Amino acid sequence: MTTNRIIALAGNPNSGKTTIFNALTGSNQRVGNWPGVTVEKKEGVLRLEGMDYTVVDLPGTYGLSARSIDERVARDFLVRNRPSLVAVILDASNLERNMYLALQIMELGVSNVILVFNMMDVARSRGLDIDVKAMGIFLGLPIIPTIGNRREGIEDLKRVISLYMRGRGDGNDDKLIRKAPFKYRQELEDAIRQVGAMIPKDLAKKYPARWVAIRLMEDDGEYRHIVEGLASGKEILSKVESLRQHIEGILGYDVETAMAEMRYGYINGVVREFVKKKPSVADRLSMSDRIDTVVTNKYLGLPIFFLIMWIAFMLTFDLGGLFSTYIDSFFTFLGNITAVHMRPEWLASFVTDGVIGGVGAVLVFLPNIFMLFLMLSILEESGYMARGAFVMDRLMHAMGLHGKSFIPLVLGFGCNVPAIMATRTLENRKDRIITILVNPLMSCSARLPVYVLFAGALFRAHQGTVIFSIYLLGVILAILLARIFKSMFFKGETTPLVMELPPYHIPEAKGVFLSAWQRSGLFVRKAGTIIFAAVILVWLMASLPAGVGYGSEHSLIGRLGSIMAPVLSPAGFGYWQAAVALFFGILAKEVVVGTLGTLYHTTGSGLSAVIATHFTPLSGYAFMVMTLVYIPCIATIAVIKRETNSWAWAGFAVAYSLVLGWSLAVMIFQVGRMFV
Amino acid sequence: MCPLSMCAPGERVVIQRIAGGWGVRRRMVDMGFYPGERLVVVNSSGGPVIVDVKGTRVGIGRNMASKIFVTIER
Numbered sequence: 001m002t003t004n005r006i007i008a009l010a011g012n013p014n015s016g017k018t019t020i021f022n023a024l025t026g027s028n029q030r031v032g033n034w035p036g037v038t039v040e041k042k043e044g045v046l047r048l049e050g051m052d053y054t055v056v057d058l059p060g061t062y063g064l065s066a067r068s069i070d071e072r073v074a075r076d077f078l079v080r081n082r083p084s085l086v087a088v089i090l091d092a093s094n095l096e097r098n099m100y101l102a103l104q105i106m107e108l109g110v111s112n113v114i115l116v117f118n119m120m121d122v123a124r125s126r127g128l129d130i131d132v133k134a135m136g137i138f139l140g141l142p143i144i145p146t147i148g149n150r151r152e153g154i155e156d157l158k159r160v161i162s163l164y165m166r167g168r169g170d171g172n173d174d175k176l177i178r179k180a181p182f183k184y185r186q187e188l189e190d191a192i193r194q195v196g197a198m199i200p201k202d203l204a205k206k207y208p209a210r211w212v213a214i215r216l217m218e219d220d221g222e223y224r225h226i227v228e229g230l231a232s233g234k235e236i237l238s239k240v241e242s243l244r245q246h247i248e249g250i251l252g253y254d255v256e257t258a259m260a261e262m263r264y265g266y267i268n269g270v271v272r273e274f275v276k277k278k279p280s281v282a283d284r285l286s287m288s289d290r291i292d293t294v295v296t297n298k299y300l301g302l303p304i305f306f307l308i309m310w311i312a313f314m315l316t317f318d319l320g321g322l323f324s325t326y327i328d329s330f331f332t333f334l335g336n337i338t339a340v341h342m343r344p345e346w347l348a349s350f351v352t353d354g355v356i357g358g359v360g361a362v363l364v365f366l367p368n369i370f371m372l373f374l375m376l377s378i379l380e381e382s383g384y385m386a387r388g389a390f391v392m393d394r395l396m397h398a399m400g401l402h403g404k405s406f407i408p409l410v411l412g413f414g415c416n417v418p419a420i421m422a423t424r425t426l427e428n429r430k431d432r433i434i435t436i437l438v439n440p441l442m443s444c445s446a447r448l449p450v451y452v453l454f455a456g457a458l459f460r461a462h463q464g465t466v467i468f469s470i471y472l473l474g475v476i477l478a479i480l481l482a483r484i485f486k487s488m489f490f491k492g493e494t495t496p497l498v499m500e501l502p503p504y505h506i507p508e509a510k511g512v513f514l515s516a517w518q519r520s521g522l523f524v525r526k527a528g529t530i531i532f533a534a535v536i537l538v539w540l541m542a543s544l545p546a547g548v549g550y551g552s553e554h555s556l557i558g559r560l561g562s563i564m565a566p567v568l569s570p571a572g573f574g575y576w577q578a579a580v581a582l583f584f585g586i587l588a589k590e591v592v593v594g595t596l597g598t599l600y601h602t603t604g605s606g607l608s609a610v611i612a613t614h615f616t617p618l619s620g621y622a623f624m625v626m627t628l629v630y631i632p633c634i635a636t637i638a639v640i641k642r643e644t645n646s647w648a649w650a651g652f653a654v655a656y657s658l659v660l661g662w663s664l665a666v667m668i669f670q671v672g673r674m675f676v
Numbered sequence: 677m678c679p680l681s682m683c684a685p686g687e688r689v690v691i692q693r694i695a696g697g698w699g700v701r702r703r704m705v706d707m708g709f710y711p712g713e714r715l716v717v718v719n720s721s722g723g724p725v726i727v728d729v730k731g732t733r734v735g736i737g738r739n740m741a742s743k744i745f746v747t748i749e750r
Binding site: 062063065094096097100219220221253256257260261268288289292293297298299301386387389390391393394403497498501502503 | 698707711724729731732733
């Protein structure tokens, strides 16, 4: 075993791994990317008895078969960096599944392994009584029970880590005899040993020989490929083939199945031996099942899904709008003071028109955005999101997408940047690229201020419905384009949709609010940085050259806008202000509102009034559609480039959205004009 | 033997065969699905098939479910 100061945390998705990571490292964290891929890599420092250790949070995976980027990253890290200790975090209420990964990591055999049985409270509430101590002795490794979100057991975990890292075992050396390490049946073990002995030394330095032998017996293409390149490659592979046939002859079925069966069989035995099930509480599960009967029903599923979404949107706008009014009156009040009392005049203009007008116009929408993120957190936490993926699967499949694509798409309502990152869970590259390409059509929270402003000014009575229609249009476009892109660029099979469905539970108020708060904090920071900078630029360009009327057609910005405006006039908003707003909106979509605020030097209700004089409901709607579709913001373009690893796809995303946005806006205005 | 997608809620089934390439089968094994494993069909109403596998609920898209061949126990 190796000696370095690296501790890796491994575990299934939903095992509470991140909570444990946070509890161990506190604020000493660094977020980066895994080399070569864009999976987020979290590292932290754990200080124990004067020693600093590096804790690495591996991506959540179900196995180590390197089928998805996440699994490959996890396996490669374990193999290449050989951490001294791997702490496998398991959901104690679901050991039978979670142990599979633990077993594979033990099988890999490059590090010391300890098990952390997390969510012990959930296990207990399900009537599970786990004999942690006896199980640890049986497996020959320490098991630390924890309740991550209450920090219970964390000190024990730290103590065990410290002992291990100092090379003192788990402090119970007399018990460290492996009682029953996992073994395959005899014929297989013999075969693995024979193949393992044939693995040349330099490959065994990279991957443990036993591991390679196991994977070869399982017919893993990746390892076959590695071995093929060796001098003795042919010989090894033909040996593997004859052994496989020999064993299949004995068993009567294929080796992969047999090996999976033996692993699960072993796990099943261990769990049956050390976990007692009290028959009492299956209630929560059966309750969950009853909800699922309705929620995932063939006919009811989709209507329920849309109803839930609609309610979430209504709450976002109506409840959020209530608070927006207060923020609006605050900025109006502030603007009145600075305009009247601040001198010299250019400074008053800068503060009133530029800063308050621009940034204020954006911050007014903070309550809406907070509510939106709150709704998304509730959907995620309650367990409905995973069901949504299934309800949408049929629709998604009809449109050539994978059900799992639904989650990144919904996250896109919050912000396209993390949403595009979330496509990493898709195993198939073409599903991934299509989901990335259409993601900007999922209207992110930054575009919301534009809709709220225009719908509020032009469709007062029906603003909720109008905004909902814009979102719906985005979804429909996304689905149609996914279909088109698929037939244009990618054809062929899709990957299977198999997802764990965690039982429903009522989200914890604290967690949900915290998450919504952190995410909308990002919005405030954006208002303070990129939006602020853009707004200053707009103000400067609106004030220069010296002597022109502020924000007049003769100012720099007016000239710029006048050049672009004619292109937009077929869409009904050929004003230079609209052109400028859309132009700067590429920096960040909130800037559209910020720019209008700066140019018309007013915020909130004042801005609404100005909008109502410049736009008709029809041209306003065309403008909203344009805002929905045209060019993703800079951050999104950058993340598309990063995730697809290609400027061509990023460029394509920009090009198609611009063409589509403009065409739709023109079409809506021109067709609409015949009726209005 | 019939596809899992044709089983009714409440039925206990044993996986016999999973159709698909190595990658698909591998993925299914990691999630706990392999020939010989017992499942209980929890929900199947034209949408996804939800099964109980090793004590947890896993949803399987209709497409995939039609590629998992099972026998019904009693």
